[in-house]
Amino acid sequence: MDSGSPTLPSSPWLPFESRRRARDEKREAVLRTAVQLFLEQGYHRATLNDVAERLNITKPALYNYFRSKHEILFECWSMGADLVDSVITEINAGGGSGLIKLRKLVHSYAELMATDFGASLVRFDLRDLAEKDAGVARAAKKRIDATFRKYISSGIADGSIKRCDPKLAAFAIAGALNWIGHWYRRDGTSSPTDIADEFTARLTEGLAAVAIPNHNSKQKTPSAPLRRETRRKAPGKKRTGGAS
Amino acid sequence: MDSGSPTLPSSPWLPFESRRRARDEKREAVLRTAVQLFLEQGYHRATLNDVAERLNITKPALYNYFRSKHEILFECWSMGADLVDSVITEINAGGGSGLIKLRKLVHSYAELMATDFGASLVRFDLRDLAEKDAGVARAAKKRIDATFRKYISSGIADGSIKRCDPKLAAFAIAGALNWIGHWYRRDGTSSPTDIADEFTARLTEGLAAVAIPNHNSKQKTPSAPLRRETRRKAPGKKRTGGAS
DNA sequence: ACTTTTTCTTACCTATGGGTAAGATTACAG
DNA sequence: CTGTAATCTTACCCATAGGTAAGAAAAAGT
Numbered sequence: 001m002d003s004g005s006p007t008l009p010s011s012p013w014l015p016f017e018s019r020r021r022a023r024d025e026k027r028e029a030v031l032r033t034a035v036q037l038f039l040e041q042g043y044h045r046a047t048l049n050d051v052a053e054r055l056n057i058t059k060p061a062l063y064n065y066f067r068s069k070h071e072i073l074f075e076c077w078s079m080g081a082d083l084v085d086s087v088i089t090e091i092n093a094g095g096g097s098g099l100i101k102l103r104k105l106v107h108s109y110a111e112l113m114a115t116d117f118g119a120s121l122v123r124f125d126l127r128d129l130a131e132k133d134a135g136v137a138r139a140a141k142k143r144i145d146a147t148f149r150k151y152i153s154s155g156i157a158d159g160s161i162k163r164c165d166p167k168l169a170a171f172a173i174a175g176a177l178n179w180i181g182h183w184y185r186r187d188g189t190s191s192p193t194d195i196a197d198e199f200t201a202r203l204t205e206g207l208a209a210v211a212i213p214n215h216n217s218k219q220k221t222p223s224a225p226l227r228r229e230t231r232r233k234a235p236g237k238k239r240t241g242g243a244s
Numbered sequence: 245m246d247s248g249s250p251t252l253p254s255s256p257w258l259p260f261e262s263r264r265r266a267r268d269e270k271r272e273a274v275l276r277t278a279v280q281l282f283l284e285q286g287y288h289r290a291t292l293n294d295v296a297e298r299l300n301i302t303k304p305a306l307y308n309y310f311r312s313k314h315e316i317l318f319e320c321w322s323m324g325a326d327l328v329d330s331v332i333t334e335i336n337a338g339g340g341s342g343l344i345k346l347r348k349l350v351h352s353y354a355e356l357m358a359t360d361f362g363a364s365l366v367r368f369d370l371r372d373l374a375e376k377d378a379g380v381a382r383a384a385k386k387r388i389d390a391t392f393r394k395y396i397s398s399g400i401a402d403g404s405i406k407r408c409d410p411k412l413a414a415f416a417i418a419g420a421l422n423w424i425g426h427w428y429r430r431d432g433t434s435s436p437t438d439i440a441d442e443f444t445a446r447l448t449e450g451l452a453a454v455a456i457p458n459h460n461s462k463q464k465t466p467s468a469p470l471r472r473e474t475r476r477k478a479p480g481k482k483r484t485g486g487a488s
Numbered sequence: 489a490c491t492t493t494t495t496c497t498t499a500c501c502t503a504t505g506g507g508t509a510a511g512a513t514t515a516c517a518g
Numbered sequence: 519c520t521g522t523a524a525t526c527t528t529a530c531c532c533a534t535a536g537g538t539a540a541g542a543a544a545a546a547g548t
Contacts, residue, residue, distance in 0.1 A: 023494095023495095041371070042369055042371055042372075044288040045371065047534085047535060047536085048535075048536070048537090049535075049536095057496070057497090058496070058497055058498085059535090059536085059537085060496075060497070060498090060537085060538080060539095061495075061496050061497075063537075063538085064494085064495060064496075068536080068537080069535095069536065069537090125286055127285070127286055127289065128286075164442070164445070164446060165442050167434075168434060168438075168439060168442040168443065168446070169442070169446050171420075171423065171424070171427060172420040172423075172442075172443055172446045172447060173420070174423070175419055175420040175421070175422065175423025175424065175426075175427075176415075176416040176417070176419040176420040176423070177419070178419065178423055179415065179418070179419025179420070179422055179423060180415070180419065182419075183415060183419075190411075190412060194412075195412060198408070198409050198412040198413070198416075199412065199416055201408070202408060202412070202413050202416045202450075203416060203450075204450055205450045206446075206447075206448055206449045206450020267524095267525095291504085291505060291506085292505075292506070292507090293505075293506095301526070301527090302526070302527055302528085303505090303506085303507085304507085304508080304509095304526075304527070304528090305525075305526050305527075307507075307508085308524085308525060308526075312506080312507080313505095313506065313507090
């Protein structure tokens, strides 16, 4: 499968010619190629030989820039994390209600998910990282999640967002966004901007044409839990998640 | 690794005793153990030796029930797909507006994502399947996606759902739901029902307290700033590990 | 030019884990 | 108790792919 890789992120290593170029430039070229291959085939199926081949070099040459395969994976992941961090920094610097900040975040995050490094944030398995790197990654994810929750909570406080469970609402929004990294294709019909616009609307304004008439489902609780972050460890309920 | 597996889905193979039991029962026990291990460690890290060990048997014994590792993977995946299919069948049999059907689907699907076989539906990589099986799986996924879109479209038609892009709206909802399979933990604070209730509300009613004032989201987002010029507190070259 | 340092290649090592062969063990029929 | 079919175990094969050694080929320094 996949015979001729169509010269994707033009390699600094020309087939058999001049090989000067700065070191950092080559390092980054490795990452761009690696992230592409990891997304394309999956981390375990993509081999370092594959990566090297696309760059017109051989596998051991990669070890001049990285110490291991998981280090490459981690650096790719970090590129994505840095992108998100800069988005968050920018939004935090600006003003606006909780809802406005949330909408900005949703929009930018959606566009990020349509990039290779952005998608790597959610498509790579942190269990493939060295324990040390995995810790860093988990912390970064936690920061991002905390940001979503913070915007939602402050939106509830300032009245721009209706009362809800910030944790679950953040999961719902982040989930919808993260999933973009799984289905988005460059050759699809929706552009990243289209997607970002629609998601911004749907995830904040909802779908229902009018206020929901009544809760038809078989649920028992009349409505969503009204308290935020209630730390109840209810051992009494014992929900077994058995396959229905 | 993983010394003491606490006798999870009680194995029909007792350590060294009676080994009768029906064949199908054993087959299913393999699937239950496999799906658990695949979710726990990831398909590539989990070995058939691991699976066998948890069942008090040896690897070759598994080949009496399955022809290959990816066949096991596919069967696990299929279990999840069957669950979704039966949910959809039931909803289709009932009545209600597009919105009502959509809400039913969201609720049931959310609960499904909190089960092993349900999560396997979205956590397993279809590229690990044989091409033939992958085709079947893709078709099943397509059917599910089509159902979401159908409910949304009919909801728009009958006036219960506001005008929107059914494709993107379906992706947003399915994404939020699928993500449950990635973060849900049995020992977490939210029960599957809690999650399902909250998601049903958030994904249909939205978050905004009032009609969105104006579309401010046309900001210029940094599409892909590969250079890191993010202002960080510390000028460290590496990522700051501190959370928050 | 000559040396030194960096970069890259050829050739190799080796652990892992999916899968198989062949024979033991069990269940069951008669 | 005996024969047959199933199930399971011990022992093995082997392709793959991450990683290393050692030296060639450039680049850079003098």
